[in-house]
Amino acid sequence: MNALTRNIGIVMLFFAVTIAVYATAVRGNFFVEWDDYKLIVENPILQEVSVRNIRTAFTAYDPELYIPLTFMSYHADRILGGGWNPSVTHGINLILHTLNALLVTWILSVLTGNRKASVIAGLLFAVHPLHTEAVMWASARKDVLSIFFFLLSWSSYLQFRRDDARPLRWYATAVFLLFLALLSKVVVVTLPIVLLMTDYLQRRRIDFSNIREKSPFFLLSFVFGVIALFGQRSGSSLYYEKFLIGCKAIFLYLGKLVVPMKFSILYPFTESISISNPGILFSVLGVILISILVFLFRNHRSLPFAWMFFTVTVLPTMSNFTKSDYYFHDVYVGSDRYAYIASIGVFFLLAGLISKVQGRLNAALYSVSALILAVFGYLSYQQSFLWKDTGVLFVNVIRHYPNSHLAHNNVGAILEKQGKYDLAVGQYRESLAIRPNERAYYNLAQLYVKAGRTEEARGMYLLTLEQNPGHTDAKVNLAALLIRSGSYDEAIVYLQKALEEEPKHEEAMFNLARAYELSGSRENALGWYRSLLQLTLEDQEIREKINALLR
Structure with missing residues (x-):
């Protein structure tokens, strides 16, 4: 079998596997009521392709992130689908994810020198349940798109190092692709450090000349990092709290990579953010212990590379642990899609391990790999069905995290839309029993207005304003009730x-x-x-x- 035929076969295999696992995404006629409508379907700048809308996409935030190229990709979805067609949007997400898995495979084959081991690791990357969120959530386009260009840039840099005949062409391509990645989502700002780590892995000398070579990459990352800071809303957490939750997140991701269970769109953290908290203490000690072990075994460069890659690429997501406004200043340990890039470090180690045992345990290795691939594929297939219904998505959160007041509130809102008012009231009350919050109070007030329970609605609007004195709609709706009752001055x-x-x-x-x-x-x-x-x-x-x- 020649190289071209073999490569075509690998590409076809990857697409066949991902389509089999995530076919529900392409067939499904659904967007979820968790950012999809606000970010995509109802977003004013995505209603038509115009100079004004394109200019707005490149000069505004969404509301926090700077993602103009992602917006352009949604315009392409709308054109291809003849309007908003969820199957087109999910289908493009699936294509991007499959291409990402192929790029991961190629990069691993360059770094490990073992094609078969890299194909196995790449297939596991493609079907791992931790990546289901990035594939199935239309709003996660910014993640799969930015990482697509991130991987292309990294691949071009590897080619720059390998191709002595045309090095400058590959170098310029790598810089340009990083620019596209940053236009998609700024989370890829760590690429310059990844390139330095790649040089370290391949035993190149890390000196001033090497760092200067990366200066265009660092410059781009710095500029887009500053742009991102201007769009970031202030959270309530301090830097040391972000570090503590970050350590917790690292073990959340590592745990779910090894034992893929209990996935959720939210991972709320309702305990105290303190080193005295046993869960946080063990996470911090775990990070320190792994770092010490990696240092002791630093002669085996694959270990430091994998650990540094994992932690460095998770780092940009640490600003997202504490949410404000809609999230009621809640703390969330992480999000599955935040581990999308970082997981490559684990799959790199896996490819290296497979390379070590491949010659001696071929039959057993392929059997075990096929079994794990089948299990992961089945789990991802099952996980994908959660994304066909917003209510099911948040009921799943409640199943794993019954104290998530946000999940109870969102389930209540869905039940209210379905006309199941009594059940909706129960969910809002459950949310408030866990933690008084403006959104549940406001939703209860709106529901009571529909039911004609005016006095109860007034009380809920007042409680909304106690939680958030700046809630404009609560003031307007409360005033409407007051006008109806003749209290004009108030x-x-x-x-x-x-x-x-x-x-x-x-x-x-x-x-x-x-x-x-x-x-x-x-x-x-x-x-x-x-x-x-x-x-x-x-x-x-x-x-x-x-x-x-x-x-």
């Missing part, structure tokens, strides 16, 4: 505060004008109706209100 106070926060909030402007009108303040009512008409030029109802007041 309603006016809430609406004025709401408009201080959002001066162009149309519902607040209309309700304020209405409150003034009903309270007999004709001039104030006219002023606000006219201000609102400037925003809604063709609104016939507003014109009629103004004409009625002028009679």
Whole structure:
């Protein structure tokens, strides 16, 4: 068998395996109500391809991340699908993941010198359940796309080192591909360090000349790192807390790579973030112990490389452990997709281990590999079905983390949309029993309004404002109830505060004008109706209100 035929066979094998495992992603006509609608389907800059929308994509955040090339890829999805077609979006995610697995295989074959071992490791990378989130979640496009260019850049750098005839071409290609990766998601800023680690693994001297060679890579990473900092919302955690949770996350990922069980879209951490916490203490000691062992066995360069690769590539995700606003200042240990790049370090070690035993245990090795591949593939196949339904996705969180108030709140919101109000109230109450939070209070208030339970709704809006005094919609909706009950002066106070926060909030402007009108303040009512008409030029109802007041 010649090299071309063999390579085509490997590519076909990878696509056949990933399609078999994740076929539900391509067939499924679904987006999940967890970022997919806000980021993709309802995102104003993705509704049409225009100069304005493209400019916005390259000059704005999403709301925190700078991902213009990812937005361009969603435009491509929309064009290919003739509109928003989930099968197209998931299909492209699947193609990118398969290409990533092939690139991982090629890189491992270069680093280990063993093609068969690298193919086995690459196939396991392709079907590992830890990567299901990155494949099945449409909003995870930024992860698989950025890592695709990350791996292409790394591959080009390896070619630059191997090809003496055209080194500059490969070098320039590697720099450009890093630029594309950073435009997709800034999490790949660690590539320059990975290139230095690659030189270390291949026994090149790490000196000033070597570091200077990486200067364009470092410069790009620095620039995009600064851009990312401007978009990052402030969290409540301190750096030492991020370090402690980071150690916990490292063992979460390592554990799930070795024993792929209990996957969840959320990994909430509800305990104290302190070195006195046994779980955190053992994680910190574990990181220190592994680092010491790696140092002691530093002559075996594959061990330091794998450990440094894993920890360094996880590092950029540590700013995401503490969430604010929507997440109620919660702490989450990690996310499956954050380990997508880092897992390559583990698969590198696996390829090296396979290389060591390959000659002596061929039959047993291939049998065990096939068995593990089948088990991982089945687990990923089962895991993929969670992503066909948002409710199932968060019920799964509750199954593993029953104290996740966010999961209970989200399940309640889904039940409410289905008209199952009593069950929804139960989930909101469960969320509040775990931890009082603005979102559950607000959702309960909205549900009570639908049910005509006005007094209970008022109470929930007030509790929402106790949790978050800056909740504009709670003020506007509470004011609407107050207007209905004739408490015009009180309603006016809430609406004025709401408009201080959002001066162009149309519902607040209309309700304020209405409150003034009903309270007999004709001039104030006219002023606000006219201000609102400037925003809604063709609104016939507003014109009629103004004409009625002028009679």
